[in-house]
Amino acid sequence: MIGGFPVLAGATMSVAVGEIVLLQGPNGAGKTSLLRLCAGLLPIARGTGSVFGFDLATQRDSIRPRVGMLGHRNGLYGDLTVAENVAFWGSTAGATSAEVEAAVTRLGVDGRLRDVMVVKLSAGQKRRTALACLVARRAELWLLDEPHAGLDAAGRDELDTVLRQAVDSGATVLVASHELERAGSLAHRVVEVVAGQVHEVEPPS
Amino acid sequence: MIGGFPVLAGATMSVAVGEIVLLQGPNGAGKTSLLRLCAGLLPIARGTGSVFGFDLATQRDSIRPRVGMLGHRNGLYGDLTVAENVAFWGSTAGATSAEVEAAVTRLGVDGRLRDVMVVKLSAGQKRRTALACLVARRAELWLLDEPHAGLDAAGRDELDTVLRQAVDSGATVLVASHELERAGSLAHRVVEVVAGQVHEVEPPS
Amino acid sequence: MSRWRIARLVAGKDLRIERRSRVLTNQVLPFAGVTMVMFAFALDASNVLERVAPGLIWLATLFSMLVLVQRSFAIESDDGALDALRVAGVDPVAIYWGKSIALAVQLAALEIVLLIAAVLLYGAEVPLGGIVLLATTLVTATCGLACVGTLYGGLTAGFTGRETLLPLLVLPVVAPVLIGATRAVESALGTDGVALSEGWPWIGLLAVFAVAFGAGGALAFGPLIEEAT
Amino acid sequence: MSRWRIARLVAGKDLRIERRSRVLTNQVLPFAGVTMVMFAFALDASNVLERVAPGLIWLATLFSMLVLVQRSFAIESDDGALDALRVAGVDPVAIYWGKSIALAVQLAALEIVLLIAAVLLYGAEVPLGGIVLLATTLVTATCGLACVGTLYGGLTAGFTGRETLLPLLVLPVVAPVLIGATRAVESALGTDGVALSEGWPWIGLLAVFAVAFGAGGALAFGPLIEEAT
Amino acid sequence: MTAATTPTTAPVEPALRVRSSGTMATRTLGIATIVTMGWLVAFGLGFSPADRDQRDAVRILYMHVPTAWLAYLAFVVTAVSSAMYLFGKKHSLGFDRVAGASAEIGVVFMALTLVTGMLWGKLTWGVYWQWDARLTTTALLFVSYIGYLAVRGLGGTHDQRAKRSAVIGLLAVIEIPLVHFSVRMWRSLHQEASVLDSDGDVDMDGLMLFSLFVGVVAFTLLYVWLLLHRSRVIAMEDLLDDQGLDRALDQRRAEFL
Ligand code: HEM
Ligand SMILES: Nc1ncnc2c1ncn2[C@@H]1O[C@H](COP(=O)(O)OP(=O)(O)OP(=O)(O)O)[C@@H](O)[C@H]1O
Ligand SMILES: Nc1ncnc2c1ncn2[C@@H]1O[C@H](COP(=O)(O)OP(=O)(O)OP(=O)(O)O)[C@@H](O)[C@H]1O
Ligand SMILES: [Mg+2]
């Protein structure tokens, strides 16, 4: 993601390609809003923003196919199985069935879980499935809103690996999270959002 | 909570009054199911369970008014304000308006937030409101399913204080959480749930 | 905490939410209007419209009731509030009364508008006795409908396909209300030359229905929401 | 990835979910039945029913369509899948086509059952020309209804009170389909002695409607779901 | 609650050994049913006279009326055993199975009433269907028991199913009087109650009445026979579910080891 945009109450930030940026801040600061803005889910009322050099307000169609987002909700179909969900989300982005399979395995929702309907999964298993869908889509900009919530220790490790690999293959990651130790150790940069203002925090060691 | 119940796939556990017990375990282990069982939301297919000496299968009516649960969903009314929500949940349990007010203040959803409709809150603010409703109910057995998810650092501290105070005034708390450091330092006992089996973990130092 | 106070809390909450979201005035009322117009279209065979007007009013009320019930329980199940009510051990009878009262208030408002519209449109001269009959019909029918609606709304809340399951269960049960209320209104308005006195026996049917479901619902509501998953 | 392939994926997903949950056969079909029976009750006073039977079929279809549309978009908005589709930049035209196709398939299944039942019940001797007319009506009306339903379903998905907003918006719009299809079926079945040839002009209306909404919907769907919150 | 998350300490139930739902009693009953059905055919199609106005079409009566009455009976049985389940101390699932089986048979019988009625209507009125009071209410009753069966199919444990459907079963039964008295509440085309009318005297040809009686007996036997089998089959299905649960539990334990 290249470009700068004034965010939420006047601050400006920009993110370079290949970075993992952690958004932290108190409840209600505006992290979710910021991510939804980048995803084009919230309109921009004041100021401008651009992603990949395209304007957020007017050129969404060029941005979106390259963006993948995991919000508070998982965006899964309850009456489809894990494998069917990943296959649907993967193949609408043009993924082959081998890629879909790889994503399912990577997030540990293979084996018995593969053919379980999503309504019957536990919260963490749903979260893993949603992550698998995201992996299968191979986005260039990843927007993750509290991806750690609900994941167990193993799941968090898997998430780290997935994000590292994504960044290695050229993706950019924006994570909003309250798991500061976890996400902080992974991030290249930490940005604090407070009351709609954005400012840099010293990089983690 | 007094009594023992065989849980989920054959194990037995019992919890003494005034304890904070942390349930940990991998995704899909059965923590949520265990909590819902205690709340009487899931029927018991095999075995028996009792809470406060009352049987879980047949004497729910005697148990429930003393139980408070925070599940994955918050159980809030989106079109009511924060204050109205807390007042509704509090006063159905007989809380006075002073107690309601105290709960709102304690969880930091007072001030401007008091009169904001719940749909307009951020995820963490909703979680705080749900906790405030729970506090206003003054339950004797607290069942918390991932209460940390979505809360910021300050919120987690407030949660700790709230739980300590609840236990001091005689309540029993069962927390399922993946925030092991956080919850582990608070808990008197840690119980691990794996694949429906329950076993004790060495107490935290 | 008395049962009645909790019922008032529940009803108050529902009505407050309704006042905020204005679903009744902005959506249900126009919906009822549109439904009646659609019936009129489907009938089209002209001049019969006036004769079937009382039936149409109640038909529109029934369909509007279905959406009101759905909304009333969507509020509860959207964020798991119904589960929370169960866990908290809030008296189910009180919940039932509270939600029935809120539903009845909304239904009554709707019916009054529809009835007045019908009387004005068809220029019927309603005698004083007719007005009394109309009002009684309205009250008894509304109570019955609200009780049935709340009961089945609780049963279907939280299931897939509740949009269809609810009508499937409710409509057959309220058929007597449809018949009774239609006949009573016919005789109040003097449609087809029906005498006023013919209307009162139907009120008996409506009252029995309302009492039966008011009592039965209060008993059955607890077990029913208990078993909703 | 071609637009058409994505549309097939979307339609396939919707139909698979329907096959799993069996909402159509287990609930919508009985619901349509119950709707027709309730009409019969309300109209009982006047022996107009026989004449309006074709209208009843389409009315029942319309109401069933509303619940099908609601269900179709409940799938999408329950867990935020519609948002995810938007963010992922999945071609909205493809989503529109896919969901319309799935809806049309379900509607057609429903109508076939209702029409066959009607033909049998009224013991109409349908001439060959009548069957052709019936089939054409069914196809064109279904396309039109599916297009309108999907369009407004997308608009109302995720709003409070969508249970009422949807019918309010859809019913007036599909009034031409109700009239056209009713007339066409009347003349196919020869109800009231309507000649077969009188039916075909209505097909024209239905076809124009379907094409207009098919094209307009494909254009408008993207912007509409874009603005949904 | 699902298999995978169920607590257990109870002993695993004995393996399903029963291979059929038949016993000596039901076999005897089955034979009796077949014999009386034979009688019904003989009387209905042979011995009983044709009607003055309706000619041979009247023979439909011997199926039409018994199925209607047995459907009523079936629904009443559903209601009664629902009540036994709900208000009984033990909440015995046996009552729930009887209620479910009876409703299923009732729906089939009601469908038969509708079909025979429609065929009869074609012969006497010239059309299969009229939106007449009796017909409409019958259709309504039919649909509401389809709703009852839909509620049974909502899933959950056996106890959940039982409690939910028991309530519906108790509420739906109040429609029967509606159907029965509908002919008097409306201006109806359908036959007024002529066999069981309120003043008690019967105006029907003797042999016709006897044939009808044979029909009622035959269908009652059929009903009881079906009820016994069907409720046993439901019991076996439930048992199978429970065994599936046990198997899932074992699997779950194995997962841990
Ligand atoms: C679809 C069409 C029909 C339906 C759904 C239907 C339904 C019923 C039902 C539910 C009953 C039982 C009534 C009670 O005892 O409460 C009944 C009885 C009867 N039906 Fe029909 N019927 C149909 C058509 C006809 C026709 C066409 C005839 C003859 C012209 C007919 C003649 C009778 C007679 C004679 C009885 C016995 C009445 C009594 O003694 O109670 N039905 N029908
Ligand atoms: N509604 C349901 N129907 C069927 N199976 C279910 C249902 N809910 C959960 N399960 C199954 O029960 C098991 C335990 O689920 P549960 O939600 O209790 O796990 P959990 O310990 O809370 O996991 P998490 O950490 O992911 O929240 C899982 O294997 C899951 O697949
Ligand atoms: N739908 C909405 N309508 C109006 N205001 C909203 C809406 N959603 C959020 N807000 C407001 O915007 C602000 C920022 O919310 P946002 O969800 O972005 O916070 P956040 O940083 O993600 O917080 P959290 O850590 O709790 O998730 C909050 O003050 C909230 O009240
Ligand atoms: Mg947030």
Ligand SMILES: [Mg+2]
């Ligand atoms: Mg859980």
